[in-house]
Amino acid sequence: MNEQSIGRMIVDLARSHTARLNGRLEPLGLSQARLQVISALEAAGEQTQRELAEGLGVEQATMANTLGRLERDGLVVRLPHPDDRRAQLVRLTGRASELIAPAREAVREAEDALLRGLPQAEQALFVSMIARLSIHEPADETHG
Numbered sequence: 001m002n003e004q005s006i007g008r009m010i011v012d013l014a015r016s017h018t019a020r021l022n023g024r025l026e027p028l029g030l031s032q033a034r035l036q037v038i039s040a041l042e043a044a045g046e047q048t049q050r051e052l053a054e055g056l057g058v059e060q061a062t063m064a065n066t067l068g069r070l071e072r073d074g075l076v077v078r079l080p081h082p083d084d085r086r087a088q089l090v091r092l093t094g095r096a097s098e099l100i101a102p103a104r105e106a107v108r109e110a111e112d113a114l115l116r117g118l119p120q121a122e123q124a125l126f127v128s129m130i131a132r133l134s135i136h137e138p139a140d141e142t143h144g
Helices: 006-028 032-044 049-056 060-072 094-115 120-135
Strands: 076-080 088-092
Touching: 006 032, 006 094, 032 049, 032 060, 032 076, 032 088, 032 094, 049 060, 049 088, 060 076, 088 094, 094 120
Parallel strands: none
Antiparallel strands: 076 088
16 A cells, blocks of 8 residues: 655645646636735735745745746836835736736636545535644644
């Protein structure tokens, strides 16, 4: 019997879901990573690159690359920060705003596809369990 750790199963499930979601977002010119940035900007308004990186838990270099691609594709603009001349504010464009509804539909379709193999009651239980596990901060596992 091939026993996998819970962590390995979670990673495999996440990869599978990301691939499925990216396949649905690709016709919109988006990916999961790009959608996360757009969603963060939609929710909180314009932000600095640093605020976006910290809020999404990604490295500054990763955020810089993602923002560069979003800017190249006309989905964000960078504006001078009014209080910090070293920083820039990132703002969504109208083009990005038009993609939000279809992107949400793509997310819903990918999530439906992920859960399709489970009965309705188990789908709700699965989502509830993930939500409960996700809200807990990682504890310091050092003992001694």
